[in-house]
Amino acid sequence: MKARLSAARERILDAALEIMAEHGYAGCSIAAVAHRAGLATGSVYSHFPAKARLFTEVFRVACQREVDAVSRAAAREASAGARIAAVIETFAGRALQSPRLAYALLAEPVDAGVDAERLRFRRAYAELIAGYVAAGVAGGELPPQDPDLSATALVGALGEAMVGPLAAGVAGPGTIPGLTAFAHRALGVST
Amino acid sequence: MKARLSAARERILDAALEIMAEHGYAGCSIAAVAHRAGLATGSVYSHFPAKARLFTEVFRVACQREVDAVSRAAAREASAGARIAAVIETFAGRALQSPRLAYALLAEPVDAGVDAERLRFRRAYAELIAGYVAAGVAGGELPPQDPDLSATALVGALGEAMVGPLAAGVAGPGTIPGLTAFAHRALGVST
DNA sequence: GGAAAGATTGAACAGTGGTTCACTTCTTGG
DNA sequence: CCAAGAAGTGAACCACTGTTCAATCTTTCC
Known part of the structure; x- marks a missing residue:
């Protein structure tokens, strides 16, 4: 029962x-x-008890799955640069594979209660990335910077670069290397 | 009459x-x-004829005003680096001055028809910035890159860095210099 | 085997807010 | 000064969905 x-x-x-x-x-x-x-x-x-509760849970599960996948991919790498590359490849690759879901998780209008869960999702990504950035700065691989701000901006950059194409239906395979280069420059990964 | x-x-x-x-x-x-x-x-x-039409027009006017302000500020500068700095200062400064409006224009859930206008808004920003980036690349000030991708990512970065604080009510004055540094690194502005 | 406990049903309910429309008010031109 | 017609009114309408609930079916356990 x-x-x-x-x-x-x-x-x-x-x-x-x-x-x-x-x-x-x-x-x-x-x-x-x-x-x-x-x-x-x-x-x-x-x-x-209510639709909002159901969907906060749906969002929580789906977002956790995404963050976990990205986290796992990044953990396989050692340098900050390689980790960031892994983050972008995984994030973007998964988004391009399930465009509608990615759009829903990232940008689609939802109930206010559910939107809060989405904020947590972006925050989780940002914190994950901020950790890699902070480690890179501490290890001298990256120049001094506010890891949290850099990570937040990077999450926004990734989201925008994905959602635009997702909405337009334009899935760019050449986008991922370009984004990686952008991110590496932005964080100061020495080439 | x-x-x-x-x-x-x-x-x-x-x-x-x-x-x-x-x-x-x-x-x-x-x-x-x-x-x-x-x-x-x-x-x-x-x-x-309908609410959506009214608000697409409201969005169009409001967005145009924002883009114009940013464009005007950037036009006063000569180098790509200075232009980007002007873009960020103007964009972020205005957003922090009218946080509720900025949130509505950037991220608040709206009708589908109005959302399309918002996409155009972000696109307009991206195209503006892409122009500066392309000029910088052509003039040798910036390294080779896809100006459109860089600009799109930058718009996302700015939006995310603004909306997060806007939603949380945390207006960071120290955010603007940090964002400028991030953007300069991301675009490859030589220091 | 039967009855209590609880899950399931799906049609009815309710709140919201955009949209309509019969009627009133005002401007305009002869 | 007076029709004619346009603009304005605001209460009623409607469509849409999340939510409820009395009736029904299942499971469980004595």
Whole structure:
């Protein structure tokens, strides 16, 4: 019984994420989510008290997955420059692979409560990158700078460079090297 | 009579912009705009066919004003480095002076039709900056790069660095020099 | 096997806010 | 001074969705 309950809960989360990846947050009415999860509309409310709560959880899971992937890729590298390159390749590669989801996570209009979760997402990215930058500065690989500001700006740069093309449907494969070069210059990675 | 008509239209646009600067797009119900313009709710529809149309125009005017201010400031400078610094100072200075408006123009959730205008706004900024970058590259002041990509990334960096603080209410005066340094490094302005 | 506990259903409800429209008020031209 | 017509009014309308809830079905356990 308990298993059945939590299984339904899981199915709802999965369904919501799938719809978001296909049709964005705009397509995520409670009715649509319930239908895809194989439940009635009202049943969603046995598992989540409100739509905003459901989607903060969806965002949390999806964002964590992204940050983890980027973090894992960067951890394989040793120098700050290589780590930043890994961050960009992973971030951009994943975004280009699931453009609709990336747009939803990064920029699509959502409920205010959910938007707060998105801010945390960007903050998490920024903190991850700030750590690499701080280490690079401490180790002399990077020139002195405010690691948090650099990281925040870099997150914005990545997001903008992705969302623009995503909205326009223009997926640029040549964008990733260009962005990496931009980021390396911006952080002062010695060539 | 014609004058009266266009005067009312103007009053509506002004009212909408004022409310947006005070309470953001969220506070811009048709009723609120009409009230501030000294009209009845329905009268708005003698001048604009729909809310989205009204606000695409509000956005167009407001964005143009921003881009013009930045463009004018940059035009006073000769080198690419000085121009970029002027762009950042003007952009950030104005954003910090009207934080609510800046947030609305840059990031607040809005109708889909209005969002398209916002994209044009960001694009206009990017094109402006891309021009300066291209000139800098052509003149040998900046290293070879894709001016459009660099400009897009820079717009994202500026936006993110502004919106974060705007949302958190943290207006950082030390942010502007830091951002300028970031941008100069990113574009390869020789120090 | 049966009854209590609880999950599920889906149609009805409610709040919001853009939009409409029958009516009033005002300007204009003869 | 008076139609004619345009502009203005604001309450009613409607569409859209998140949310609720009484009825129904499932599971569990004595």
